[in-house]
Amino acid sequence: LQRILDWARGRNDLRLLGPAGAEGRAPTVALSCNRAAEGLARDLSAHGIMAGGGTFYANRPLQALGIDPDHGVLRLSFVHYTSDSEIDQLLGALDRVL
Numbered sequence: 001l002q003r004i005l006d007w008a009r010g011r012n013d014l015r016l017l018g019p020a021g022a023e024g025r026a027p028t029v030a031l032s033c034n035r036a037a038e039g040l041a042r043d044l045s046a047h048g049i050m051a052g053g054g055t056f057y058a059n060r061p062l063q064a065l066g067i068d069p070d071h072g073v074l075r076l077s078f079v080h081y082t083s084d085s086e087i088d089q090l091l092g093a094l095d096r097v098l
Contacts, residue, residue, distance in 0.1 A: 001025070005021065014032060030074070032071075036071050036072065037071065043097040047092070051076050
């Protein structure tokens with residue numbers, strides 16, 4: 001998870017929501033991107049990546065963070081068996097669609 005967080009922090013075309021450290025963080029990452037999140041999630045699926053895009057019923061918190069609910073956030077979820085090769089695949093796909 002830390003690789004994803006570090007990658008996101010190093011970019012200027014998206015915003016990482018939540019803590020920048022993996023320790024004590026839930027394994028779900030929300031990114032506010034320059035593109036609408038639903039379209040990003042759809043584009044990632046063409047690269048074998050399953051992600052969600054939208055508000056996830058959090059319109060008011062997103063608005064409080066300055067994020068347009070119509071734009072939404074990209075949500076990426078991880079589990080303890082997510083492999084390094086899957087992280088590589090995700091980062092490559094994100095680089096291509098962003």
